[in-house]
Amino acid sequence: MSEDGDFFINLATPEQQKSSTSNASNKLSGGRWKDRRKLRMMMDDGEGKKRGHRNDAGDSNGAQSHKKSKTDSNRSFGNKSTPQVTNAQTKSLDNKLSKGKSSQSVNVDDQIVSSLFTSNREITTAVNTNKHDDNAEIIASNAPLSADTFEDLNIHDPLLSHLPNKMSITKPTSIQKLVIPHLTSLSNDNDLFIHAQTGSGKTLAYLLPVISTILNMNTRVDRKSGTFALIIAPTRELASQIYDVACTLTNCCHFLVPCLLIGGERKKSEKARLRKGCNLIIGTPGRVLDHLQHTQVVTEQFSTSLRYVILDEGDKLMELGFEETLRQIFEIIHNIPIETKVFPKLPARIIHVLCSATLQGNVKKLGNVALKNYKLISNSKNKAGKDENSATTAVPDQLLQKITIVPPKLRLVTLAAVLSNITVKHMKEQDGTYRTMVFLSCADSVEFHFEAFSSTDSFHRDLVEGAVRLLTKGNTILPCFKEDDEPDVIFYKLHGSLSQQTRSATLKHFATNNATTKGKHLILFCTDVASRGLDLPQVGSIIELDPPFSVEDHLHRIGRTARAGRSGESILFLMPGEEEGYMDTIKPYHKMGWKLLKFDTDILKPAFSEISVGRNDMKERKKKDVALEWDTNATTWHLNVERRILEDSDFKESASKAYSSHIRAYTTHTAAEKGIFNVKFIHLGHLAKSFGLRERPKTMGLQTSKQQKELGEAKKSKEGNKNKMWRIARMTARESASEFNY
Numbered sequence: 096m097s098e099d100g101d102f103f104i105n106l107a108t109p110e111q112q113k114s115s116t117s118n119a120s121n122k123l124s125g126g127r128w129k130d131r132r133k134l135r136m137m138m139d140d141g142e143g144k145k146r147g148h149r150n151d152a153g154d155s156n157g158a159q160s161h162k163k164s165k166t167d168s169n170r171s172f173g174n175k176s177t178p179q180v181t182n183a184q185t186k187s188l189d190n191k192l193s194k195g196k197s198s199q200s201v202n203v204d205d206q207i208v209s210s211l212f213t214s215n216r217e218i219t220t221a222v223n224t225n226k227h228d229d230n231a232e233i234i235a236s237n238a239p240l241s242a243d244t245f246e247d248l249n250i251h252d253p254l255l256s257h258l259p260n261k262m263s264i265t266k267p268t269s270i271q272k273l274v275i276p277h278l279t280s281l282s283n284d285n286d287l288f289i290h291a292q293t294g295s296g297k298t299l300a301y302l303l304p305v306i307s308t309i310l311n312m313n314t315r316v317d318r319k320s321g322t323f324a325l326i327i328a329p330t331r332e333l334a335s336q337i338y339d340v341a342c343t344l345t346n347c348c349h350f351l352v353p354c355l356l357i358g359g360e361r362k363k364s365e366k367a368r369l370r371k372g373c374n375l376i377i378g379t380p381g382r383v384l385d386h387l388q389h390t391q392v393v394t395e396q397f398s399t400s401l402r403y404v405i406l407d408e409g410d411k412l413m414e415l416g417f418e419e420t421l422r423q424i425f426e427i428i429h430n431i432p433i434e435t436k437v438f439p440k441l442p443a444r445i446i447h448v449l450c451s452a453t454l455q456g457n458v459k460k461l462g463n464v465a466l467k468n469y470k471l472i473s474n475s476k477n478k479a480g481k482d483e484n485s486a487t488t489a490v491p492d493q494l495l496q497k498i499t500i501v502p503p504k505l506r507l508v509t510l511a512a513v514l515s516n517i518t519v520k521h522m523k524e525q526d527g528t529y530r531t532m533v534f535l536s537c538a539d540s541v542e543f544h545f546e547a548f549s550s551t552d553s554f555h556r557d558l559v560e561g562a563v564r565l566l567t568k569g570n571t572i573l574p575c576f577k578e579d580d581e582p583d584v585i586f587y588k589l590h591g592s593l594s595q596q597t598r599s600a601t602l603k604h605f606a607t608n609n610a611t612t613k614g615k616h617l618i619l620f621c622t623d624v625a626s627r628g629l630d631l632p633q634v635g636s637i638i639e640l641d642p643p644f645s646v647e648d649h650l651h652r653i654g655r656t657a658r659a660g661r662s663g664e665s666i667l668f669l670m671p672g673e674e675e676g677y678m679d680t681i682k683p684y685h686k687m688g689w690k691l692l693k694f695d696t697d698i699l700k701p702a703f704s705e706i707s708v709g710r711n712d713m714k715e716r717k718k719k720d721v722a723l724e725w726d727t728n729a730t731t732w733h734l735n736v737e738r739r740i741l742e743d744s745d746f747k748e749s750a751s752k753a754y755s756s757h758i759r760a761y762t763t764h765t766a767a768e769k770g771i772f773n774v775k776f777i778h779l780g781h782l783a784k785s786f787g788l789r790e791r792p793k794t795m796g797l798q799t800s801k802q803q804k805e806l807g808e809a810k811k812s813k814e815g816n817k818n819k820m821w822r823i824a825r826m827t828a829r830e831s832a833s834e835f836n837y
């Protein structure tokens with residue numbers, strides 16, 4: 096039977112069918128001439144209708160769709176009699192799949208479609224060993240301290256009045272209370288290692304005393320007076336954000352001028368700004384070093400005034416391999432003779448400051464490279480009030496952590512359910528804008544998920560160069576959306592392969608409260624490029640769909656919510672089996688425990704109950720009055736994504752690339768975590784399903800000729816397992832380096 100035209104079903108012999116489906120214009124032979132002529136007319140007629148319908152549907156891949164149609168039995172092409180056959184067929188498929196906790200899989204036109212709810216690996220975690228206590232009294236651990244003031248910390252006007260009036264900041268946080276006196280006092284000439292929880296206000300902890308010390312000199316300064324502080328951050332986004340805070344602070348003292356030096360911007364205009372003079376330079380390591388080596392005016396401006404060198408997000412600087420760049424920067428700076436007589440009220444030497452929310456990894460090594468005779472200032476205290484073991488950086492107490500263990504096949508639909516539940520809960524509760532960040536392992540996966548959730552049915556409007564999409568009436572991709580409702584959701588994507596302009600515009604749109612974003616649920620799909628230091632307002636939920644690559648990444652990702660005393664929640668997806676062991680790894684950091692959610696009853700059921708999810712392959716969706724079982728709805732939802740992938744070759748390519756890249760990224764989990772995150776433990780076919788693919792792509796989609804060459808060489812030399820692992824790790828490291836694109 097061919098689905099391409101039902102007319103064949105009764106008229107053509109098997110041989111004729113074969114030839115007709117492979118090439119409709121083939122010459123027909125055999126049988127009576129009348130039958131042949133009838134068959135020819137039917138074929139012509141059927142082809143015409145198909146073409147017409149595809150054009151109606153706006154399918155630009157007509158030729159390809161025709162080929163693909165042989166494998167996709169679930170589609171209809173608008174032919175009058177076709178829907179009856181295909182509907183019945185897919186209905187039985189849907190029924191088999193959704194009823195089928197008993198059915199393993201179904202075979203339709205030689206294609207195995209595996210059921211979502213069967214053959215999944217058993218979840219072994221039965222008891223939550225780190226339970227969150229709903230009744231415990233929680234005091235926000237990174238909130239401003241109500242009993243303290245900035246006056247007590249030696250901060251003077253005009254900053255003192257500027258903070259509450261223009262920045263709504265009235266009380267210092269605990270890390271600010273500890274750091275500010277140290278940096279404003281000229282008698283303390285130790286370097287500083289600032290270690291504090293995410294969202295505890297580290298940026299102001301160093302910017303406020305630096306600007307305050309310059310103002311306290313009571314000497315006339317302007318942009319020509321020289322550069323007083325150099326601040327280096329690992330990502331362009333973070334550098335831009337620090338620059339914004341510096342600009343806001345210096346609004347009360349316009350004569351002080353901050354300057355931003357980041358890759359991706361025109362070097363010429365940066366040079367021009369440097370020549371005019373800057374009092375605070377904020378930049379990424381590569382670009383700062385570039386200017387130090389090639390823009391002479393920078394070193395000239397440093398000699399009289401430079402007293403503070405600050406490295407923000409020290410662990411990320413090391414992780415991204417900036418150690419050598421930083422060494423070179425320090426070498427140049429330390430070779431500039433400092434002229435102390437011009438500003439005698441500044442410290443007599445350069446004070447180095449290193450900030451980090453985490454102390455793991457080789458951030459301490461950076462401390463030894465960058466700091467001299469340093470003092471560690473940390474606001475991490477245990478319950479007895481003593482400094483904690485330096486290895487533990489607690490999650491903010493008010494952050495509600497949730498964990499769900501989801502079989503690989505069900506990851507996509509469970510993500511849809513989580514997003515839907517958040518949309519329903521928060522959009523009904525409050526008028527304000529609500530923000531959710533979904534962390535994924537790689538740029539391709541971000542592209543796929545953004546496409547899967549934002550462009551269904553074409554009911555969307557692009558707001559920023561295809562990276563920001565406002566969903567419009569008729570979009571039903573999340574279970575909570577009805578065709579007649581305005582979805583009130585905007586989707587965003589952010590990863591290192593986007594141009595700097597798009598990245599900046601996307602983040603700006605996501606962070607801004609205005610008429611377009613007001614009252615909406617803003618959902619950002621992103622890689623770890625957005626995990627460090629970004630301070631985005633009102634991020635209420637973090638979703639870690641893909642596990643973090645280190646504990647530090649986990650802490651930084653979830654640290655985008657629950658900032659400066661505000662509430663927030665986070666949900667981590669793990670897969671059944673070895674991944675469940677990850678809970679032991681992160682347990683020391685989650686002192687307030689977590690909630691363990693059952694993916695089916697706690698997430699899918701509330702999202703998919705009392706509704707009827709329509710199939711996307713009907714010309715006109717039938718509205719069913721009767722609500723269907725939640726698992727039937729979840730299955731139909733997933734089949735809709737699968738059908739879209741079968742019909743849209745671009746989307747299929749995106750899904751295949753995302754799957755391959757995700758596996759490659761997964762192989763780069765550290766050796767220490769190989770017992771938990773090991774690609775050997777994953778059922779790859781099941782994982783492919785979570786990218787809407789009915790089977791795993793045959794090749795792992797090697798992307799560049801360089802990679803292909805590497806593979807060829809590896810094959811020639813009969814590569815062993817260890818070498819293979821290193822090769823994949825090298826490939827991914829290269830990709831991850833370009834991911835950040837410094």
Ligand SMILES: Nc1ncnc2c1ncn2[C@@H]1O[C@H](COP(=O)(O)OP(=O)(O)OP(=O)(O)O)[C@@H](O)[C@H]1O
Nearest residue numbers: 239266267268293294295296297298452628630659
């Ligand atoms: N004293 C304060 N009172 C109220 N809000 C504050 C105060 N200090 C800082 N904030 C706000 O807290 C938020 C987090 O600050 P910041 O980005 O400096 O945190 P951080 O410690 O650097 O976090 P991360 O480690 O994630 O980079 C910002 O929105 C900032 O405006």
